[in-house]
Amino acid sequence: MKNEKTAALAAQPVRNKKMGFSWSTYFKRYWTLYLLLLLPITFFIIFRYIPMAYILMAFKKNNIIKPPWQVAWAKNYGFEWFIRAFNDQLFIRALENTVKLNLLDLICGFPAPILMALVLNELAFKRFKRFTQTVLYLPHFLSWIIISSLAVRLLADNDGLINILYKQMTGNKDAVIPFLSQPSWWVGTYIGMGIWKEAGWGTIIYLAALTSISPELYEAAAVDGAGRFRRIWHVTLPGLRPTIITLLIMRLGYILGSEFDRPLAMSNTLVTDVSTVISIYVYQKGINGGGLFSQTTAVGLFQSVVGVLFLFMANFLAKRFGERGIM
């Protein structure tokens, strides 16, 4: 919609001419803009739209050797693989885990950068603020593989640094905090690591939004006798509201989405009951020797459809609450 608006605005001067709207004049004037669009659109066509043809695999017999349009339809009017997936308790487990971990991530992980941005915003020393920001961004640039190795070295039951120190402190050889080996602890570690890695990076967009709040509002609030917390509550947070809503909508669209490298790297055999998410299920059942390509495509399709539904729902709710939404 946004694009249409800009296009309409751009077309304004052309329409004002005597002849009415003329495509040739329009293109003569704006062809460079379309030229700029060409490359990204080609990218999307090749890497996003053409592969969509292979969604057909979800409805066909399991075969990745032949292109899906040459393969016979699967049983049950093509829905065989969806039925099988929903009868597979491993898939149900993966679905549950995905929703649980994503909800926890949303509840704990979503407010973290907001809080952090508020704190950073209040820092008076410019240099200290910049230094802190940089330190907070750094973990974002480490891959999950590195972070998971760090986690094992630090948190393992027997050889992990923290548990070694803990054992020495308590003087009890068997005292162990099972960060990685007990499902409930593991979930905490997983969420915590996620916040540590991404919260700092997430502050960027909020800090940018903060710069657009007029200082006059703060001054006015101060004149009216608002203290620091009152100013945060009545000026800063309302200023951030559109950004928060936009990001929340995008996060909700991702509720069934699942990262791949994070759970893969962080998981171990003791916690698969809580750590196997849909992406891992797809990996194991599909390319990692499982060979069930149609079923995993079906699962992926299901994931995307639910994601889109959530996105529309969140957008609708946002509009109901008087925000602009993203669509």
Added chain:
Amino acid sequence: MKRILALFLALIMLCAVAVTANAADELVDGKFAETRHITVRLFQRGDNVPEESPWAEYIRQGMLEKYNVEVEFAVGGRWTETDDLGNLLAAGIAPDIIYTYSYSTILTYADMDGIIDLAPYIEQYKDLLPNLFGLLGEDNVYWDKDPDTGKLWALETRLVNNARINTFIRKDWLDKLGMSLPTTKAQFEECLIAFRDNAELLLGADAAKMVPYSTSQDIGWRNNILTVSFVPDDITDEELYIRGYDDRQQFLPGAKEAMRLLNKWYNEGLVWKDFALYGSGDTTEDDNLKAGFVGAFQHNYDYPYRNGDDSISANLKRNVGPDAEFVAVDCFENDAGVYRKYLGSTVDRKVCFPSTNDEILASLLYLDFISSPETILALQTGVEGINHERAENGAYMMKAVDPTDPHYQASLNNIDFTMTCNGQYLGDYTEASFAYGYAPVDPEVVQNAYIVAMNGGRVPAHFSLPAIEAEVGIGTTLSTERDTFLNKAVTASVEDFDAVYDAGVANYMAIGGEAIMLERAEKIQIATGYVFVK
């Protein structure tokens, strides 16, 4: 003039007919008239460049000279072989000759018409493949032939040495504690307890790092001898087959009691606490072994001796002292008092051709070439003076080669190149050379490990049955679930063990284990009349 022209034309036609009509059509004097080109899968381990090694060169030259076939190696990681195979087949760029350890992976792709049925070609070209048949034997060649459909998707290559798993223990520690080598389960447990209780004496400042018994998340393999020692000795071949889809033997009667013992050890602090946290291929456990923190473990029968100067054995001596040594012991007796081990059969990796292969004869000739005794000898023993020296009795004494040297063999016995042969195969010198294959490890130690590994060995029987449909596409899922529940059961508290273990088995059976068992039972009943009772 006309007559000469006619004669000339007739000659050309004759030649053309001769070239196209012959059964082994393209071969002239056993050689292709035109140079052919094939691509061959080659595993890579670590950071070596296998396609530039002298072994690759040997094969390329040999094939070109003997058959006029150009060989190109398609290199891929050893530890991602199944993933890679799928991707290559899907993209239609699989090498002409591929191989894998997983037959169910081959079945999966055969179902998609991605694999060539070799049966007709083997019949047609049998006479041209004397070395292949010589090495593999009819048994291995037709091992996977479906008795109903006659289809043959893969050739089972030869496992020369079928020793499988051993129990290793630190003899120097036992000496230090005044204990003798254990000969029963009870004695073995006493050894572990003694290691735990004397950590200070054995490891000094590193006492906290003591691991009396080490294992990995692959519980089934790494405690296989323990498992098998609880299986009744009189279990029948049919029973072994029906319940034996899992190659770790974890679903045979008695396996649960074995895991119960391991669980008890774990809770008594005898087992490495962190084993479940590290995935396959992780080196943390090996590092512990090399550093000398570990008292005992079960693994491949020659595991501590592999990799020359970087072997566990060599590192242990460097880090701890010349006396430090892991020796193989027999101490897991079963109900008949036998140190039972289930050995590998005669089959190893499975070679197949993808449907994109249009050089079937050239590919079969490649297999014949690398199956010839001379080729295997050359690839396994390498260059005299660099890879080996000859003993007086003619035995090949292998030398440790620096990993940066191009003559370094990244896999034991160079099996990455001898695709059809796993294990030393040196003709008359095989037996005499075996123990020398692990320089710088003392040949006597190696010989002992081999004898122990074979003692009480039983080779599970092979039944020629139609393909078991329930096995297709489920292998990885089942083995992952097996590892998961065994890890949980072993690390559970003693009171929870039964609940965790039983739930794990029930889940394994529900997601496909039982279907395989029942289908195997059904097909074996048709073939032999054996009646299976669940």
